Amino acid sequence: DKGGYKHFMAKEIAEQPSVLKNTLSHYQNADASEVELPDHNIDLAHIDRLTMVACGTAFYAALTAKYWFEKIARVPVDVDVASEFRYREPPVSPGTCALFVSQSGETADTLAALRYMASQNATILSVVNVPESSIARESDLVLPLHAGVEIGVASTKAFTAQLAVLALLAIKIAYARGAIDAAQYRTHIAELNRLPGLISQALGIDGAVQDIAKKLATAQDIIFLGRGALYPLAMEGALKLKEISYIHAEGYPSGELKHGPIALIDKSVPVVVMAPMDPLFDKSVSNMQEVMARSGQVLLISCKQGLKTAAEGTWAQITMPTTPDLLAPIIYAIPAQLLAYHTALAKGTDADQPRNLAKSVTVE
Numbered sequence: 633d634k635g636g637y638k639h640f641m642a643k644e645i646a647e648q649p650s651v652l653k654n655t656l657s658h659y660q661n662a663d664a665s666e667v668e669l670p671d672h673n674i675d676l677a678h679i680d681r682l683t684m685v686a687c688g689t690a691f692y693a694a695l696t697a698k699y700w701f702e703k704i705a706r707v708p709v710d711v712d713v714a715s716e717f718r719y720r721e722p723p724v725s726p727g728t729c730a731l732f733v734s735q736s737g738e739t740a741d742t743l744a745a746l747r748y749m750a751s752q753n754a755t756i757l758s759v760v761n762v763p764e765s766s767i768a769r770e771s772d773l774v775l776p777l778h779a780g781v782e783i784g785v786a787s788t789k790a791f792t793a794q795l796a797v798l799a800l801l802a803i804k805i806a807y808a809r810g811a812i813d814a815a816q817y818r819t820h821i822a823e824l825n826r827l828p829g830l831i832s833q834a835l836g837i838d839g840a841v842q843d844i845a846k847k848l849a850t851a852q853d854i855i856f857l858g859r860g861a862l863y864p865l866a867m868e869g870a871l872k873l874k875e876i877s878y879i880h881a882e883g884y885p886s887g888e889l890k891h892g893p894i895a896l897i898d899k900s901v902p903v904v905v906m907a908p909m910d911p912l913f914d915k916s917v918s919n920m921q922e923v924m925a926r927s928g929q930v931l932l933i934s935c936k937q938g939l940k941t942a943a944e945g946t947w948a949q950i951t952m953p954t955t956p957d958l959l960a961p962i963i964y965a966i967p968a969q970l971l972a973y974h975t976a977l978a979k980g981t982d983a984d985q986p987r988n989l990a991k992s993v994t995v996e
């Protein structure tokens with residue numbers, strides 16, 4: 633049942649405020665003073681290294697979480713796509729924790745990577761949406777998304793729920809390791825509880841995105857740029873667009889632009905810049921100006937203040953709510969999803985059944 637929407641994807645985008653509310657409610661105590669995980673016997677205070685493995689959108693969720701685990705919990709993290717990881721058979725030191733992210737819990741490469749890590753005696757954690765899946769069954773600790781069934785082939789609500797669960801885990805581990813104090817821990821929990829409200833607010837951009845998508849639909853190539861935790865989001869935005877609109881798109885770290893991709897820029901290439909007002913904002917803006925100096929058509933996605941400071945000369949703007957740094961990659965997933973969806977609509981492709989793609993990739 634599409635609940636009155638044209639596609640499951642649109643329905644699943646729209647239901648994210650209630651999905652996230654539900655996800656968050658499963659991971660905290662009544663007065664929101666503690667992150668609570670399902671029962672386990674893992675010593676969180678002694679997680680000294682984390683290996684994360686996933687595919688596609690789940691891989692981008694893991695890459696985003698690397699920023700949180702390293703910055704907030706001070707735990708070094710390796711992230712890899714499962715199809716590479718499994719055949720590289722990396723050496724595993726004693727006490728390694730491996731974390732697998734998968735909506736379906738059945739992705740063949742991710743499951744094979746899990747089995748390899750289990751054979752090396754790693755502790756296996758997983759973040760899955762389907763609690764009875766193979767990946768869940770073979771894990772020492774399963775962190776379910778509680779996002780409800782996701783039908784659209786392009787993952788949307790599972791992605792933001794993955795990010796929410798990974799952020800909760802990062803701050804839980806950060807506190808257990810003494811990397812943050814009780815006040816910082818509570819502040820982060822309170823920030824996470826603002827997610828449903830901020831996502832609802834972000835969904836208000838729908839009309840503005842429809843107009844922008846009409847122009848994007850005529851492009852051959854689109855570049856997405858972001859820095860810090862917004863870099864994986866740039867890749868996620870590009871993947872969504874490729875999947876359902878069939879337009880070639882690439883996500884790059886803004887600072888990498890001048891090491892090659894800037895050669896692609898001319899007036900026919902829209903460049904989507906995701907730049908919340910965080911400590912890296914000025915750097916993103918200067919990269920954006922380099923694009924504009926080469927006639928690139930910039931779509932700037934930032935908050936009101938960010939747009940006031942930097943929108944001059946851009947082709948289009950999307951106004952996002954002001955967000956705590958921790959939440960920015962989750963909130964900015966909304967424009968990534970809506971840009972892909974409305975561009976697909978403008979091109980007349982079927983957002984729910986993109987060509988050549990299956991919802992769950994259970995063969996290599």
Ligand code: M6R
Pocket residue numbers: 687688689690733734735736737738739742785786787788872875989991992993
């Ligand atoms: O079920 P999984 O999360 O393991 O699936 C991983 C990828 O196949 C999946 O995220 C894919 O990239 C989506 N179609 C993205 O929208």
